[in-house]
Amino acid sequence: DTEVTQTPKHLVMGMTNKKSLKCEQHMGHRAMYWYKQKAKKPPELMFVYSYEKLSINESVPSRFSPECPNSSLLNLHLHALQPEDSALYLCASSQVISSSGNTIYFGEGSWLTVV
Amino acid sequence: AQSVTQLDSQVPVFEEAPVELRCNYSSSVSVYLFWYVQYPNQGLQLLLKYLSGSTLVESINGFEAEFNKSQTSFHLRKPSVHISDTAEYFCAVSDSSGYSTLTFGKGTMLLVSP
Numbered sequence: 001d002t003e004v005t006q007t008p009k010h011l012v013m014g015m016t017n018k019k020s021l022k023c024e025q026h027m028g029h030r031a032m033y034w035y036k037q038k039a040k041k042p043p044e045l046m047f048v049y050s051y052e053k054l055s056i057n058e059s060v061p062s063r064f065s066p067e068c069p070n071s072s073l074l075n076l077h078l079h080a081l082q083p084e085d086s087a088l089y090l091c092a093s094s095q096v097i098s099s100s101g102n103t104i105y106f107g108e109g110s111w112l113t114v115v
Numbered sequence: 116a117q118s119v120t121q122l123d124s125q126v127p128v129f130e131e132a133p134v135e136l137r138c139n140y141s142s143s144v145s146v147y148l149f150w151y152v153q154y155p156n157q158g159l160q161l162l163l164k165y166l167s168g169s170t171l172v173e174s175i176n177g178f179e180a181e182f183n184k185s186q187t188s189f190h191l192r193k194p195s196v197h198i199s200d201t202a203e204y205f206c207a208v209s210d211s212s213g214y215s216t217l218t219f220g221k222g223t224m225l226l227v228s229p
Contacts (some may be wrong), residue, residue, distance in 0.1 A: 006158075033216070041221070042205055043219060048216060101147030101167075105161065
């Protein structure tokens with residue numbers, strides 16, 4: 001079972017709203033990722049958690065706040081977003097983050113529209 | 116630092132014709148190579164990967180890719196495509212120097228028509 005589950009699938013929010021995207025995996029993976037994908041573009045890495053600790057933050061604005069409550073869950077808290085933040089947000093996981101070619105598995109994504 | 120080049124942004128092809136999607140990479144250390152497919156309005160699915168061993172790797176739906184170290188390439192091929200293969204295909208690389216995050220190419224849109 002190589003499944004990463006993301007909720008909600010679609011989210012429309014105003015620029016003053018606070019919302020969260022959720023991600024869950026039950027593969028025993030200890031590395032979890034958030035990627036952002038704009039239309040017709042490749043995914044861009046935002047954050048990486050390794051053993052529930054934030055390991056990589058790719059200079060993402062503070063209006064995006066990640067959280068890893070436990071080894072199976074990853075959240076992305078959204079606050080005061082801009083219309084240009086509208087995109088597909090992809091969660092992913094892999095066994096570990098070490099440099100041994102671990103395969104990264106992606107969820108179906110959450111489509112975010114900021115109005 | 117590593118990079119991936121997918122020269123073709125779009126490849127139109129007729130059903131049952133062969134196809135090749137090109138991918139070249141650049142890295143100063145050993146690499147691991149992946150092809151992901153993204154069907155319209157969906158997430159990314161792993162199609163196939165090269166980690167080590169045999170340079171020819173195959174997927175369950177008829178795609179194959181060959182790792183060519185001398186040409187720094189990992190082209191994706193299928194001898195006969197179906198309408199259902201219409202999708203965006205991303206080549207990606209991670210290397211052995213640090214965290215196994217992915218660097219993606221810009222993607223190639225495969226358009227299969229009847």
